[in-house]
Each structure stands twice: as C-alpha cells, then as structure tokens.
Amino acid sequence: MQEVGIVSFAQSNAERERRNEVEILLPVAKEAVEASGMKRQEIGFTCSGSSDFLQGQAFAFVMALDAVGAWPPVVESHVEMDGAFALYEAWVKIQTGEVDSALVYSFGKTSPGDIAEVLALQLDPYCVTQLWPDADSVAALQARLFMERAGVDERALAEVAVRSRRSAADNPNAIVKGESDVDTLLAEPCRTSPLRAHDCPANGDGATAMVIATAERARALCDRPVWIRGFEHRIDPPALGVRDLTRAPSAQTAARAAGAHDDKLDFAELDAPYTHQELILRESMELSDDLEVNPSGGSLCTRVLFSCGLNRVGDAAQRIAAGAGDRALAHTTQGHCLQQNLVVVLEGE
Amino acid sequence: MSDAPEPIKSIITPVHLEYDFTAGAAATMFLRGLARRKIIGARSRPGEPVMVPPRGADPRTAELTPEAVEVSDHGTVVSYSIVRVPSDNIPFELPYVCINVLLDGAGLAFFHVLQECPLEEVRLGMRVKAHWAPDDQLDTSVTSIEYFEPLDEPDVPFEEIREHT
Numbered sequence: 001m002q003e004v005g006i007v008s009f010a011q012s013n014a015e016r017e018r019r020n021e022v023e024i025l026l027p028v029a030k031e032a033v034e035a036s037g038m039k040r041q042e043i044g045f046t047c048s049g050s051s052d053f054l055q056g057q058a059f060a061f062v063m064a065l066d067a068v069g070a071w072p073p074v075v076e077s078h079v080e081m082d083g084a085f086a087l088y089e090a091w092v093k094i095q096t097g098e099v100d101s102a103l104v105y106s107f108g109k110t111s112p113g114d115i116a117e118v119l120a121l122q123l124d125p126y127c128v129t130q131l132w133p134d135a136d137s138v139a140a141l142q143a144r145l146f147m148e149r150a151g152v153d154e155r156a157l158a159e160v161a162v163r164s165r166r167s168a169a170d171n172p173n174a175i176v177k178g179e180s181d182v183d184t185l186l187a188e189p190c191r192t193s194p195l196r197a198h199d200c201p202a203n204g205d206g207a208t209a210m211v212i213a214t215a216e217r218a219r220a221l222c223d224r225p226v227w228i229r230g231f232e233h234r235i236d237p238p239a240l241g242v243r244d245l246t247r248a249p250s251a252q253t254a255a256r257a258a259g260a261h262d263d264k265l266d267f268a269e270l271d272a273p274y275t276h277q278e279l280i281l282r283e284s285m286e287l288s289d290d291l292e293v294n295p296s297g298g299s300l301c302t303r304v305l306f307s308c309g310l311n312r313v314g315d316a317a318q319r320i321a322a323g324a325g326d327r328a329l330a331h332t333t334q335g336h337c338l339q340q341n342l343v344v345v346l347e348g349e
Numbered sequence: 350m351s352d353a354p355e356p357i358k359s360i361i362t363p364v365h366l367e368y369d370f371t372a373g374a375a376a377t378m379f380l381r382g383l384a385r386r387k388i389i390g391a392r393s394r395p396g397e398p399v400m401v402p403p404r405g406a407d408p409r410t411a412e413l414t415p416e417a418v419e420v421s422d423h424g425t426v427v428s429y430s431i432v433r434v435p436s437d438n439i440p441f442e443l444p445y446v447c448i449n450v451l452l453d454g455a456g457l458a459f460f461h462v463l464q465e466c467p468l469e470e471v472r473l474g475m476r477v478k479a480h481w482a483p484d485d486q487l488d489t490s491v492t493s494i495e496y497f498e499p500l501d502e503p504d505v506p507f508e509e510i511r512e513h514t
Contacts, residue, residue: 020373023405026413040411056368066404069411112368121364130362 002095005218005225006321006346008035008211009314013173013302016111017205021055025107025207026067032209033103037221040069043211044099046076049086049106050306053118064107075099082106082271083208083310084332084342090212091231100214107207108306115203115305122335124239135336136200138240140192142337143276146246147194152279154194158182160275161198161300168297173311176202176301201273201303208307210314226317229327230258230345238339248284251341255285255329258343266325267292269312271332273299280338281331295319309333313344320348375403378417380489386481388420390455398456402491420454422479422494425505427451427458427513429471441496446471450497451513458513464496473514474504 010031017024033040046068052060061078070076079085083106090102116134123129123138147153162182168174185198212218218225234250234257236243243249255261268285270293272278278293278300287293294300296315299308309332316330327347334340372380375391379402382389391403391414399418400407407414428449435443441462448471449458463471464480477497487493507514 018371018373020371020376020405023373023375023413026406026411030411056366056370063404066406066408067411069409071409109371112371113366117366125362126360129364 002097003215004091004094004212004228005215006210006228006314006317007037007213007218007221007225008032009209009317010035011173011206011208011307011311011314013175013204013206013304013311015175015202015204017109021060021064021107021109021207022067024109024205025064025105025209028207029068029103029105029209032105032211036211036213038101038211041072043101043103044075045090045093045102046074047086047090047093047102047104048076048078049081049083049310050078050108051080053121054108054110054113054305056113068103068105082306082308082332082334083210084313084344085233085309085334087210087212087310087313087344088231088233088342091228094212094214100217102212103209104212104310105207105209106307106310108304109205110203110303110305111205119336122238128240134192136195137192138336139200139274139277140195141240142245143194143199143274146276146280149246150279150283154186154196155182156279157194157199157275158185158196160278161185164294164297164300167295168301171297171301174297174301175204177297195274199275201299202301204302204304206304206307208304208310208314210310224321224348226320227347227349228344229347230260230343232257233340233342235340236338238335240337245337246280248280248338248341251281251331251333251338251343252284252286254341254343258345260329260343260345261286263327265291265329266327267295267316267319268329269294269296269298269316269331271299271309271312273303273308273333275300277333277338285329285331285343287329295324309342313346316346320346323348373405375400375405375414379403382419383491383493384487384489386422386487386493388422388452388479390418390420390457392416392418392456399454400457401452401455401459418454420452422452422481423500424450424452424455424459424477424497425510426463426471426473426475426477427510428473429463431468431471444468448477448497449513450477451510461491461494462496463498465498470499472504474507474510476500476502476504
C-alpha cells in the first residue's frame, strides 16, 4: 500500500454567494496549489466532485475546469459525488503508481435551486420522486424511527445542535454558530416533525480544494503531512423501505474496513447533516461516548453540498497538522438517510 | 401466458425545477453590455487574451479576469455549420448557418447565427458584423444580437485564424 499524505487544503463557505461557481472555486484551488509548494503543472492528476443538478446546467462540471487551468491539457476526472469520493479516486490513482500527486476539488451552490426538491431526484424515479418528498421530510422519517427504536427524545437531538454550534464558534467557515440552549431551541416550531430548524443543515455555497501526494513527495513538500491510513466506502440499498433506517450498516462496515478501531481515535469529523444522523453514525461506527465529534461544528452548521464531506476530511487533517490530535476518523455521506458512507482514517506523525 | 396483463411500457414523470442563475461578475458585465449594444469581454491583465463571453477565469492560466475590455461587433468566421434539424426553440428558417466568430479584439471565438448570406458563400475567414435587435428588444441576453451578417471586406487569410479554427 502506497502511503499518501494530505499536503494542503483550502475551503470557502458562505450562506449565499453572488459569485458564480468558477469565481468561487478559482481562489480556493489556487490557495491549495500554492500552499502545496508544487506548480500547477507538476501535479499529476486532477479529480473533482460536484453535481450539475445544483446548477441546473448540463456539463457544468466541465466549465469548472476553467478555475484550475486545464492548459497544457491535464489528466482529469470527475465524480457526481462529494469531493471526498473524488479524493478516493485520486488516492486510488496514486496507488496504481501512475502519478505521485493529485489536486482534488469540489464545489456546490445550494442557493440557486430549491434544494429539497433537487435532492428528491436522488430517489426512485418511478415510485417515489413523483411524490416530491423534500429531503428534510425524508430525514424526518428516519429521525422518528430512530427516536422510537433508540429511546431518545427531541432534547437529545437539540443537544447535538447546541454542542455543534458551540464547537463552530471559532470556525471562520461556519455558517451557523455560537451559544444556544436546548430549551430555547425546543421552543421553536417543528419544520417537519420531529425535526426543527436546528436539526437540519445550514445550507450554503462554496468550494474546497486539497492536494495529496505520495509519502516521498509529501515529506519533501511539508513539515507535517497528515497520512491517510485507511480509506473505505460502502453503500446500503437506496430504497427507503428495504433497510432499517435507524442504522447505517455501510458506515459500520466502512469504519471497520478502514481500520478505525485499530488504535485510539482522538476525534471524529462526521458528515451528519441532521442531528439524529450524528447519533446513528456514532452508534453504527461504534464510536465511544466520550469521543470528541465535529470540533469544526460539522455539516449541521455548514453544509455546502458536494463539498462538506471533503471539508470533514480537510478540517480533520488541519486539526492534526496543528497538533490538536494524532489520529482521527473523517466521514462523508451521500444519498438519503445515510445511504452511502465513506470513512478516512487520518494520522499525524 | 395469454392471460398475463399487458406490461406497462412507459410512464411519464415530469420534472420541473426552477433555478436562480448567478451570472457572476464577468458574465454580468457581458450581459449588461449587450443591453447597450456593447460586447464586453474580460482578461486577467493587459496583453492577455480577451475572453468573450467571459466566465470569470482565463482557462489557460487559471487566473481571474477582472479587467473589462470592450471588443468590436465585427469579426471573422472561424468555423461554421449548416443546420437542417428543426427545433421549436429556433426562430430561423431552415437550413441556416451557425458560426463561431472571432470578434476583433477577442481571444476566444463566439457562437452565433449567420443570416443574409447564401449557404454556398459561407467560408472560413469571411468578415461579418452583428445585427442588433431594435431598441425596444434589447435585453441582458445574447438575443440582443439577432444574428451576424456579411461585411463587405476582404477575407482574413487562413493562417491568421488557424489557432481559432
């Protein structure tokens, strides 16, 4: 197995952007490339994650290449997935020995369309999408089932929101942050029962970029590269009726396969856009109750679709690089109700 | 088997989604220019190619293109195709010619339609100019240019436009 290190990382998140996707992405990609110490043309592979459905424009992802400079021609690929899955493809590309470095980027704007309806297109097109269930309501079905099965109440969900917002207080990238208290949050009306606004993600517009490299290259480029020690993704069936929505078996399998529990974890960055999903993930991934989760505030406080998963990896890597922990789990989800799950185990030296 | 019901061969599942398009800084300049009969491109700095239409970046260098540059509404045909396929969206009579036109001052070819020119006379290097919509139909849209039409000027030699063909 080729050791791969995270060399640099940059992100931009805002509640609403007046810039277009290329204008948002360009400075972020530039920052990551410059921080890597490599010239753009030296980087062996470019891989991106985004969805044209957010823009409502076919092949919008190709136009984004303007932001990374595809001349002279670059070796490039794209996944219609979060940037964390593009990171996986780049990591595999390095494993093949074809390249020794890669630029990974992602971008997403949730503001142009009705995001709850856009996400309904991820559901079964014949029997479900036609009913246009909005994404928050689908998550609410899962929340209700989980609360019944696990015996947790709305207060436990609100506590996740209070803790996340407090953790996000010092995060300049967070959209929702600061002190709040459970009773005040619970006094608010439900958005889609049992979920209130604080249980649902703070959507935004933004972009993310990361440079990774082989161990040899990474050591030459930076003082404290953060190593990718395990990297796995698994999926559960997409149909909402065929699986137990209160559990995320694919998250459990991915965490085990990635070796998350081979050694002590110092913290975890989980892509849990809804409060109850953090609780499901903690349980499914067998994380200890005292493990610090989402010191960044997580995707609940800042969700730029198709970037927030890569942000979990990047936030975790930056925290390790800063010396605030040695070993961490970073997670990304895709689809409805935690259907697809990706786990990265990161370690410093 | 003969009692089996007819299989359902298709269902119709309409999808209607609305988006607020964010033009961004560069395309906003361009679209506002069209409403004033001006074609405004952008470049990263003096001496660099002018992108028309601009999308915010120079794709060769990955630099932002903050500098607005007005280019001419006259240009040179660098590629063309004769369209014989009908479409509800197309107001032109078939067959018609769509062109890539390199506007004078621009570093990037611009897509539009050529009219008032017999099909057999269209050629690479021919000079054309924009035919603008009447005042009351000008808008922040490429339809402010109704079409391009031939200009009575000598052709540009192929060597001079080779890199854009």
